[in-house]
Amino acid sequence: MTKYQNQLTETFSALADPTRRAIVSRLCEGPASIGELSEPFKIALPTLLKHVQILEKSGLVSTQKTGRVRTCRIETGALKAGDDWLRQHLALWEDRLDRMEHHINTMKKEH
Amino acid sequence: MTKYQNQLTETFSALADPTRRAIVSRLCEGPASIGELSEPFKIALPTLLKHVQILEKSGLVSTQKTGRVRTCRIETGALKAGDDWLRQHLALWEDRLDRMEHHINTMKKEH
DNA sequence: TTGATACTTAGTCATGTGACGAAGTATTGA
DNA sequence: TCAATACTTCGTCACATGACTAAGTATCAA
Numbered sequence: 001m002t003k004y005q006n007q008l009t010e011t012f013s014a015l016a017d018p019t020r021r022a023i024v025s026r027l028c029e030g031p032a033s034i035g036e037l038s039e040p041f042k043i044a045l046p047t048l049l050k051h052v053q054i055l056e057k058s059g060l061v062s063t064q065k066t067g068r069v070r071t072c073r074i075e076t077g078a079l080k081a082g083d084d085w086l087r088q089h090l091a092l093w094e095d096r097l098d099r100m101e102h103h104i105n106t107m108k109k110e111h
Numbered sequence: 112m113t114k115y116q117n118q119l120t121e122t123f124s125a126l127a128d129p130t131r132r133a134i135v136s137r138l139c140e141g142p143a144s145i146g147e148l149s150e151p152f153k154i155a156l157p158t159l160l161k162h163v164q165i166l167e168k169s170g171l172v173s174t175q176k177t178g179r180v181r182t183c184r185i186e187t188g189a190l191k192a193g194d195d196w197l198r199q200h201l202a203l204w205e206d207r208l209d210r211m212e213h214h215i216n217t218m219k220k221e222h
Numbered sequence: 223t224t225g226a227t228a229c230t231t232a233g234t235c236a237t238g239t240g241a242c243g244a245a246g247t248a249t250t251g252a
Numbered sequence: 253t254c255a256a257t258a259c260t261t262c263g264t265c266a267c268a269t270g271a272c273t274a275a276g277t278a279t280c281a282a
């Protein structure tokens with residue numbers, strides 16, 4: 001598996017979990033600490049931390065520790081990579097449908 | 112978890128596996144049977160079938176059996192839903208950056 | 223300096239996932 | 253009819269995932 005494939009796998013895996021998507025949504029409103037992130041969820045801190053680490057590994061989120069507080073923020077690179085993959089595939093399929101339609105119209109005219 | 116959340120979870124989970132992404136890529140070139148799909152991969156038929164079933168459940172792919180052959184094709188709905196989520200979040204974050212930049216510029220002028 | 227705060231690590235557990243081979247079913251072609 | 257084809261189901265297995273509690277460590281405030 002190429003690095004690009006690996007990156008996509010990590011991005012989509014990270015986004016496959018509803019808690020992690022909620023974290024991403026929250027971070028789109030602005031940076032937050034681990035404690036702030038954990039508040040809206042009914043999960044233990046170590047569990048939340050693990051989610052943040054997965055998001056960080058996938059490149060969706062970056063973090064920085066200052067004193068005893070770790071601040072998390074969104075990174076758009078991985079979001080864009082996922083979006084690019086989806087759009088490319090949508091475009092591929094739609095091109096195919098267009099070509100098919102064109103082909104059918106050509107056939108009709110020939111009658 | 113709402114139905115929409117569930118749908119997103121299934122879509123992103125489905126896309127998290129490289130074999131399944133390869134199946135989606137292949138099907139963007141046009142419909143294919145289970146046998147045709149399995150050829151490029153070094154995996155057993157039951158494994159491939161399971162992947163196709165996961166893709167079908169997520170709504171990314173639809174299948175139809177005629178005689179003894181099952182034909183698989185892309186469905187764009189789930190692809191679009193995933194793309195929408197990503198684009199919405201990219202937009203959210205970029206709006207925030209714009210507002211921040213505007214704020215900084217306003218502060219500068221006030222000096 | 224010392225107690226509170228904010229994570230962090232370690233260890234455990236139930237469940238889910240992706241893989242396989244073997245054996246089954248339903249169609250098709252000769 | 254009957255062998256070949258194209259899945260499909262079944263049972264199993266190793267490993268990954270997401271959750272927890274308990275017990276750390278590092279920083280800050282009084």
